[in-house]
Amino acid sequence: MFNLILFGPPGSGKGTQSEKLIEKYGFKHLSTGDILRGEIANRTPLGMEAKSLMDKGQLVPDEVVIGMISSALEANPHVPGFLFDGFPRTTAQAEALDKLLSLKKTEIGAVLFLQVPDEELISRMINRAKTSGRADDADEQVQRRRLDVYLRDTLPVAEHYGKIDKVVEVEGVGSIDEIFRKLTQEIDSRKGV
Numbered sequence: 001m002f003n004l005i006l007f008g009p010p011g012s013g014k015g016t017q018s019e020k021l022i023e024k025y026g027f028k029h030l031s032t033g034d035i036l037r038g039e040i041a042n043r044t045p046l047g048m049e050a051k052s053l054m055d056k057g058q059l060v061p062d063e064v065v066i067g068m069i070s071s072a073l074e075a076n077p078h079v080p081g082f083l084f085d086g087f088p089r090t091t092a093q094a095e096a097l098d099k100l101l102s103l104k105k106t107e108i109g110a111v112l113f114l115q116v117p118d119e120e121l122i123s124r125m126i127n128r129a130k131t132s133g134r135a136d137d138a139d140e141q142v143q144r145r146r147l148d149v150y151l152r153d154t155l156p157v158a159e160h161y162g163k164i165d166k167v168v169e170v171e172g173v174g175s176i177d178e179i180f181r182k183l184t185q186e187i188d189s190r191k192g193v
Ligand code: B4P
Pocket: 008, 009, 010, 011, 012, 013, 014, 015, 016, 017, 032, 033, 034, 036, 053, 054, 057, 058, 059, 060, 061, 065, 085, 086, 087, 088, 089, 093, 124, 125, 127, 128, 136, 146, 172, 173, 174, 175, 176, 179
């Protein structure tokens, strides 16, 4: 089993690249953002709680997302690997993920870290707002808050995995295919393809 974290700031292209990676490698895609937006669309109590936080650019509580990931791991015992997209977003989430994977006798193979400058991130979110209908994309103040939350709460996750030499920085600016090629090179060299 080879498990991957696609890591990077909001709007860095994690969702975009995940779609291509799951098609190529057959990973089970676990996007906490997508799962939460599904809960919102279904108007579940969890979705309603998450929406008010997400619309403000804040993170959903750790115990909620850890519970979602734990259930998803249980529900998928026979997959070639998991692709975590948008998770972990805090050190507490990373520590919980490590424990959950070790119970399954597996671990994170690599953390691919998409590098994109702030101004490019803002411009991508503004563009995505035109089609996504996402409240967290539409307002520049919320976009800036998401970047602040990322720097404060999420960047330490890269330090967590850096200590065990799992982080690989990948340039996230350029064409989607070019970035995909770089990601697949890194995966293939680690999977031993
Ligand atoms: P997410 O759904 O994870 O979304 P994201 O970080 O905004 O975007 P992503 O990096 O996937 O960018 P995309 O490919 O779409 O999070 C949303 C919210 O959910 C969070 O703010 C938080 O509130 C909550 N949440 C999620 N997970 C959580 C967790 N674990 N804990 C707590 N809260 C959590 O790309 C962005 C845009 O750029 C797209 O329009 C795309 O077309 C474009 N693009 C992509 N690649 C490009 C390229 N190479 N060049 C130009 N444009 C490109």
